[in-house]
Amino acid sequence: MADVVLQPNRAAAQAARKRSSLHNALRRKSTVAFLMTLPLLLLIATLVIYPAFYALHLATLNKSMQRFVGLSNFEFLFRRETFWLVVKQSCIFAITAVIFKAVLGFIIAHFVHNIPAKGQRKWRGMLLVPWVIPPAMSTLAWLWLFDPSYSAFNYTLSFFGIGPIPWTGDPMWARFSVILVNIWVGAPFFMIMYLAALKSVPEQLYEAAAIDGANWWQRIWYVTLPMMRNIIAITTLFSLIVTFANFDIVRILTAGGPLDHTHIFATWAFRVGIEGSDIPLGASVSLFMVPILAIAAIFILRDVNKRGNEA
């Protein structure tokens, strides 16, 4: 009988406990953070993770996509001369472009950093223009500048008795052209990241270095660079991934030519997969980027982590 009398109280207590545990859960920052990022996580799962696994699945099918062939597509690619040409070119393209973007970004960031605060915003805005214009559009302008028959560059150079230069017609010049445009598009990203890092270096360190008699080069080498190392590493990794996966610049400027000498992974994957109607082989080509980028990511992030722990 007593039990019967006590039951409503117990139920009320349980409900109150439930409410308070939900309340506590919601009060926990991590839960709220998770709930707030959930829509983005779902979006990433739909637009990134699913396609990635679907690409893996496609890469294991035969040309007509009716049979499972395991790793045969990769085995086939390893025997193709053109594939190794594409691997070589992708590495040349990405590494050269990232090095030049980093060096140029570093130099420009220093120049901008030294401009008085009043005029700095104007310069920052102007220097970011190449990065904020959609590359498909800006590359069209470059295409007209490099046009085989009506190049504006060649027209200008002709006044100095130079050229005409086969900007997109000769393999070496074509490689130079696509790398140049990639540097032009990507350098402002490095510039803005490095500028942010430069601004966070405490002025006292430079003052201390100056008291110790450090010259300009020593201040850069012993103060600026160590303070920017993590930003440099993360920016380089991010840019390496984006440059390796580049499509639009090469596609618009040379479409992979002449004689396949500017094809990179994405453009060749498109040529083989979409234009050649061999989607499994195209998927295999594009997936080949993953191990290369994964190795780069492991090394760079390990280095960043190590320095983080040391700090």
Added chain:
Amino acid sequence: MSRRKLSRRQFVAATALSSAALITAPYVRGAYAAGKLSIGFWDHWVPGANKASTDIVNAWAEKEKVEVQIDYIPSQGNKLLLTIAAEAQAKSGHDILAMPTWWPHAQAELLEPMNDVMEGLIKQNGEPNGTVKYLGQSKGKWLAVPGSIGSQIKGPCSRIDLMKQHAGIDIQALYPAGSPPKADSWTLDTFLKAAEACQKGGVPFGIGLGETSDNVDTAGAIFQSFGAALVDEKGNLTVKTDAVRQALEFYKKLISFLPPDVGAWDDASNNKWLVSGRGALIMNPPSAWAVAKRDAPQVAEQCWTHGFPAGPKGRFAPYLPYFWGTWSFSKNKEAAKKVLNALSQPDAIEKMCVASGGYDLPCYEKLTTLKVWQEEVPPKGTLYHYPNPHNHQTLSIAAAPAPPKIAQQIYVQATLTKMCLRYHKGEPMEKVLAWAEGECEGFMRS
């Protein structure tokens, strides 16, 4: 408040009436009784040309009580190819989709056979040309219906004045308007001499050697004129043959008379070359001439579209057809077939050809002498020989007669133009042939 009582008789009558109405409803001929149909047409570059196909489809839809939705999909940025690939993957999409050249074969397993439509059309319009049969049929099955929209011959378009002045060739006399060609002397040897003369005269022929369609098509026709094929119809490698060597030797000579940058040309380069007045000949459908009509009328009035030069094994010209295919997973195949039949009627085809300013070229033998090609100006008769009205050249496509799925790879990878460029740049002949053989072996994977 009074409440009306429903008798048993009334209940039975009402139930019977409602059931009858529900059962017969689908058979009542309402505004869209025959269902829905979605069509993906190629987006024509000629302003206003899309209207002709819209009008034909709408008139048919009105008569057949079908609700039609038309999307015009551009080929720029390969949007059409991406749409085909996406719909094939998703097994969902348009009931009818435009497919260029190689795509009916590429999607053969997913396309609804069109033999029933084609039988009637062939009886009515005459035989389709050989290229269309090669690209549109597989094991006796029509994979898609050849469409006139966007189909074209990429033959020579010469400057009358420059050819006369520099090469001493009266192209109008070889290809007179309104009568059969008198072009026996128009051979590859004559062509080469004319190319040399025009180059010396400062107006070189504008023939590209890049990796895009226009470049590959010309190379294909010239290779075929020598009887050169990289893979035969049975799928055997035929790269290391005398015919291929002869074609490469010819191209090596020709390249030395072309602009130095032809290795980087795309499909727009030759058009610009003609319109700017810098060249005496290009290989193109009349789109370059049409642009010249608008932007450089003094160039357009000197343009003459005509046949290819003949080689030792015949006279070949590249024909690039578009097809209209229906997926096997389409929800309204019957309506799709009916509208394709309506779009392939002679009067509909003529209407679309007129709307395209004579650019579109039907594949049927009875429809190559429409008035539009006789009437287009300037100059009068400029397009008379464009549709090959006297069948004096064989219409073909680069990489034929290889099995289409292999030929598509040879075509898309531009193996022919790459071979020509490699040889021209000094690579030994046998090395070029070995490279091409290796490429073709790779293209044979299934």
